[in-house]
Amino acid sequence: MVQYLLNGFGHLIQTGSILALFIGVFLGIIIGALPGLTATMGIALLIPFTYGMDPSYALSLMVGIFAGGIYGGSISAILLKTPGTPAAGATVLDGYPLAQKGQAGKAVAVSTIASALGGLIGALILTFLAPQIAKIAVLFGPPEYVLLGIYGLSMISYVAGKSMAKGIFMGLLGILISTIGIDPISGFPRFTFGQLNLLNGLSLLPVLIGLFAAAQAFEGIEKYNEPQAQQAKINRIGISGKEFLRILPHIIKSAFIGTFVGAVPGTGTDIAAFLSYGEAKRSSKNGAEFGTGVIEGVAAPESGNNACVNGAMIPMFTLGIPGEAATAVMLGGLMLLGLQPGPLLFKDNPQVIYTVFASTITSNLLILVLGLLGARFFAKVLQLPTKLITTMIFVLAIIGSYAMRNNAFDVGVTIIAGFLGYILTKADYPVPPLLLGLILGPLVESNLGRTVIISEGNYFIFFTRPLCWLFWVLILYTVISNITKSKRASRQLDQTKR
Amino acid sequence: MRKCIAGIIVLMSMIFTLGAFAQGKFPTKPIKIIVPWNAGGGTDAVARALARSGEKYLGVPVVVENKPGGSGAVGLAEVVQAAPDGYTLAILPVELGFMDKTGVYPFGFKDFTPIMNLNTDPAALTVKSGKFKSVADFVAYAKANPGKLKVGHSGTGLLWHLAAAVFAKEAGISLTYVPFDGAAPAIAALIGNQIDAVTVSGAEVQAQVKAGELTMLACMGDKRLANFPEIPTLMELGYNVNVSTFRGIGGPKGLPADRVKILHDAFKKMMEEPDFVQTLAKMGLGIDYRSTADYKKLADDTAATLAPILTELGLLRNK
Numbered sequence: 001m002v003q004y005l006l007n008g009f010g011h012l013i014q015t016g017s018i019l020a021l022f023i024g025v026f027l028g029i030i031i032g033a034l035p036g037l038t039a040t041m042g043i044a045l046l047i048p049f050t051y052g053m054d055p056s057y058a059l060s061l062m063v064g065i066f067a068g069g070i071y072g073g074s075i076s077a078i079l080l081k082t083p084g085t086p087a088a089g090a091t092v093l094d095g096y097p098l099a100q101k102g103q104a105g106k107a108v109a110v111s112t113i114a115s116a117l118g119g120l121i122g123a124l125i126l127t128f129l130a131p132q133i134a135k136i137a138v139l140f141g142p143p144e145y146v147l148l149g150i151y152g153l154s155m156i157s158y159v160a161g162k163s164m165a166k167g168i169f170m171g172l173l174g175i176l177i178s179t180i181g182i183d184p185i186s187g188f189p190r191f192t193f194g195q196l197n198l199l200n201g202l203s204l205l206p207v208l209i210g211l212f213a214a215a216q217a218f219e220g221i222e223k224y225n226e227p228q229a230q231q232a233k234i235n236r237i238g239i240s241g242k243e244f245l246r247i248l249p250h251i252i253k254s255a256f257i258g259t260f261v262g263a264v265p266g267t268g269t270d271i272a273a274f275l276s277y278g279e280a281k282r283s284s285k286n287g288a289e290f291g292t293g294v295i296e297g298v299a300a301p302e303s304g305n306n307a308c309v310n311g312a313m314i315p316m317f318t319l320g321i322p323g324e325a326a327t328a329v330m331l332g333g334l335m336l337l338g339l340q341p342g343p344l345l346f347k348d349n350p351q352v353i354y355t356v357f358a359s360t361i362t363s364n365l366l367i368l369v370l371g372l373l374g375a376r377f378f379a380k381v382l383q384l385p386t387k388l389i390t391t392m393i394f395v396l397a398i399i400g401s402y403a404m405r406n407n408a409f410d411v412g413v414t415i416i417a418g419f420l421g422y423i424l425t426k427a428d429y430p431v432p433p434l435l436l437g438l439i440l441g442p443l444v445e446s447n448l449g450r451t452v453i454i455s456e457g458n459y460f461i462f463f464t465r466p467l468c469w470l471f472w473v474l475i476l477y478t479v480i481s482n483i484t485k486s487k488r489a490s491r492q493l494d495q496t497k498r
Numbered sequence: 499m500r501k502c503i504a505g506i507i508v509l510m511s512m513i514f515t516l517g518a519f520a521q522g523k524f525p526t527k528p529i530k531i532i533v534p535w536n537a538g539g540g541t542d543a544v545a546r547a548l549a550r551s552g553e554k555y556l557g558v559p560v561v562v563e564n565k566p567g568g569s570g571a572v573g574l575a576e577v578v579q580a581a582p583d584g585y586t587l588a589i590l591p592v593e594l595g596f597m598d599k600t601g602v603y604p605f606g607f608k609d610f611t612p613i614m615n616l617n618t619d620p621a622a623l624t625v626k627s628g629k630f631k632s633v634a635d636f637v638a639y640a641k642a643n644p645g646k647l648k649v650g651h652s653g654t655g656l657l658w659h660l661a662a663a664v665f666a667k668e669a670g671i672s673l674t675y676v677p678f679d680g681a682a683p684a685i686a687a688l689i690g691n692q693i694d695a696v697t698v699s700g701a702e703v704q705a706q707v708k709a710g711e712l713t714m715l716a717c718m719g720d721k722r723l724a725n726f727p728e729i730p731t732l733m734e735l736g737y738n739v740n741v742s743t744f745r746g747i748g749g750p751k752g753l754p755a756d757r758v759k760i761l762h763d764a765f766k767k768m769m770e771e772p773d774f775v776q777t778l779a780k781m782g783l784g785i786d787y788r789s790t791a792d793y794k795k796l797a798d799d800t801a802a803t804l805a806p807i808l809t810e811l812g813l814l815r816n817k
Binding site for chain 1: 536537538539540542543546563564565566567568569571572575600601602604648653654655656659674675676677678679682683685686687689690691692693704705706708709711777780781782813815
C-alpha cells in the first residue's frame with residue numbers, strides 16, 4: 001500500500017498533475033472565499049473542461065477545488081462575517097470577533113493551519129483506512145442518524161450563551177424553520193404557501209449570509225456616519241508555539257469528527273464544522289469565552305470541515321456512494337472520465353486511486369503555503385474605511401445569495417434573515433442554536449420517520465443497537481457535564497459575592 | 499473599393515435577414531435549455547452533452563441553464579411561463595406525469611409541448627447479495643411475511659417509490675416502503691443491511707452489483723439493460739411491470755408545430771453525435787430516442803399506469 005502511495009506521489013509529479021492540483025487549490029480558495037460560489041459549484045463548473053483530460057489531471061483539479069473551496073470559505077467568514085460556503089458558518093462565530101480585535105492575520109493563520117492539519121489527518125485516514133471506515137459507515141442506519149442529530153442538538157446547551165431559555169427558544173425556532181418544504185416521509189409540501197421556491201425548504205447559504213453578513217451590514221449602518229474609530233491593525237501573522245499547542249488537541253479531535261461525519265452518507269461539511277465547534281466549546285478550558293474571538297473556536301470548525309472533505313471521499317471511492325453534495329458532483333465527473341467509483345476501482349485502477357490519495361495529502365500542504373502567504377494580503381481588507389466595508393458586505397451578501405441558484409427569491413431570504421439576525425442580536429438572542437436547529441432538524445426528522453418505519457413502530461430500536469449506545473453515552477455526557485459546569489460556575493459566583 | 503465591398507456585404511446581409519423574416523426563419527438567436535436541477539447531476543450531463551453540438555445543427559448556440567429548486571418545479575415553472583417561441587426549452591422529468599396529482603407541481607405534462615424523448619432508465623429490483631436468489635424467492639418470502647420486506651427508494655411520490663408499488667401490486671405482495679433523500683443513501687442503507695431491497699435505477703446500483711456486494715434480481719424496463727444482459731426483465735418473468743424514468747425535451751404549451759419539427763430534426767441528429775452517445779454510456783444512462791408522437795404516448799402511458807398506484811398509496815391530492 002505504501003508502495004502504491006509512493007507511486008501515486010511519483011505519478012502526481014511526473015505527469016504534472018501537481019500543477020493541476022495547485023491550480024485547483026488556488027481557484028478553490030477564490031471560489032470558496034466568494035460568497036455564493038461554493039466548492040460544489042466550483043467542481044460542477046469545472047467538469048465540462050475535464051472532458052478528454054487525463055484522469056489524474058482532472059481528479060487533481062477536483063480535489064484541489066474541493067479542499068481549497070472549503071478552506072477559502074473561512075477567509076470571507078473571518079474578515080467580512082460572510083461565510084463563503086455553508087461549511088464556514090461556524091467559523092464566523094469566533095473568526096469574525098477575533099479579526100475585529102485587530103487579529104485578522106492571526107485568525108486567518110489559525111484557520112489555515114487548522115484546515116491544512118485537519119485535512120491532512122482526514123487525507124491520511126482516507127488513504128490508509130478507507131475500506132475499513134466505509135464498512136463502519138454503512139452500519140450507520142436511520143436510528144444512528146437520529147441520535148447523531150440529537151447529540152448535535154444537545155450542543156445547544158453550550159452555544160446558548162447567557163440564557164438557556166433563549167438558547168432553547170432559538171434552537172426550536174431553527175428546527176421549526178427547517179420543517180418548511182416537502183415532508184421527507186409523506187412527500188406532501190408543508191408551510192410553502194404555494195411558493196415553489198419553498199418546496200425544498202430554505203437554502204442554507206442565503207440564510208447564513210443573511211443572519212451574519214446582512215445583519216452585520218444593517219448594524220454597520222448605525223455607525224455609518226460616526227467618525228472613523230481606531231483602524232483595525234494587522235498584528236503579526238502567524239501564531240506562537242504556545243498557541244499552536246492550545247489548538248492542536250482541538251484540531252486532532254475535530255479532524256476525527258469531521259472525517260467520520262464525512263464518511264457517513266447524508267451529512268456534510270456544515271454539520272462537521274458545527275459539531276466540531278460545539279465539542280471544542282464543551283471540552284475547552286476557556287469554553288465560556290467562545291464567541292468572543294478565541295483561536296480554538298476558529299481551529300475546531302476549520303479542521304472539522306476540511307477533514308470532512310476527505311471523509312466524504314471515503315464512501316465515494318469505496319462504495320460509489322457520495323457522502324454529500326460536492327462528492328455527488330465529483331462522482332458524475334469521475335464517470336464522465338470513464339471511471340466507475342466503487343469497490344472495483346481499487347482493483348481496476350489502483351494507479352488513479354493512489355494518485356488521488358497523494359493529491360488529497362498534497363492539497364493540504366498547498367493550502368498551508370498559499371494560506372499563510374496570502375493571510376497578510378487578505379487581512380489588508382480590514383484596513384479599508386468601515387463605511388466601505390459595510391457597503392461591501394451588503395453588496396457581497398446580495399450577489400452571493402443570488403449567485404447560488406440564479407434566483408432572486410434567495411436574495412429576499414437573505415434580506416429577511418438579515419433583519420431577523422439584526423433584531424435577534426439586539427435583543428441578545430443567540431444565533432448559533434438557530435443554526436444548529438436549522439442544520440440538524442431535517443437530519444433528525446427524516447431519520448426518525450425512517451427509523452419508525454424500519455422498526456415497525458418500535459421505539460426500543462434506539463436501545464438495541466450498539467452504535468446507538470455510543471451516542472446515548474455522548475449525549476448524556478454532554479448534558480451532564482454542562483449541568484455540573486454551570487453549577488460550579490454559580491457556586492463560584494456565590495463565593496465571590498460573599 | 500473597400501467601401502464598395504462593405505456596402506455589398508451590408509446589402510447582402512440585409513437581403514438575407516429579410517429573406518429570413520419572410521420565411522419566418524427559426525432559429526435566429528441562441529436557444530436556452532433549462533435544467534431544473536443542479537449542475538453536475540445526470541440530467542445536467544444529458545443536457546450539456548446534447549447542447550455541445552447545437553450550433554452545428556441549428557446554426558445558433560444552445561445554452562444550458564441550471565435552475566434548481568422545489569424538486570424541479572422552479573425551473574419548470576420558468577418554462578411554463580416563457581413565450582412559446584422555441585427559444586426556451588427544458589429537460590422534462592418523468593415526474594411531470596404525476597407530481598401534479600400528488601400536489602407538488604402546480605403544472606403537468608399538459609402545460610408543455612413535447613418535442614422528443616432522449617433517455618430512459620428502467621427501475622431495477624436490487625437486494626443484498628446472498629439474501630434472495632431470484633424474484634420468485636423474493637416474492638415467496640414477501641407472501642409468507644406480508645409487510646416485512648423493507649424497500650428503499652429515493653423519496654415518497656417519486657418514480658422509484660411508485661416502481662416498487664407497481665411491482666408489489668402486480669406480484670400480489672405487501673411491502674414496506676422506506677423513503678430516503680435520494681438514491682445514494684438508500685443504496686448505502688441496503689449495503690449496511692438496514693433495508694431489504696431498493697428499486698432505484700440500474701445505473702445507480704451498477705458499481706455495487708458489478709462488485710458482487712448487491713444482486714440485481716430483475717430490471718423493470720421492456721428490454722434488458724445493456725450493462726447487465728444476463729439480468730431478466732420482470733416482463734420476461736411474467737409480471738406485467740414496465741416502469742422507467744425518462745428524460746425528454748420540450749417547451750411551453752403552444753409551441754408552433756413547424757418549430758417543433760425543426761427542433762426535433764436537429765436534436766435527433768445531435769443525439770447521434772459520438773460525443774453524446776459516449777457521454778451517456780459513461781454515465782450508465784440509456785439512450786432512447788422517441789419521436790414527438792411516441793414521446794407523448796410514453797408520457798400518457800406512464801401516467802395511466804401510475805394513476806391507480808397513486809390512489810393505492812394514498813398520494814392523490816389533486817384530482
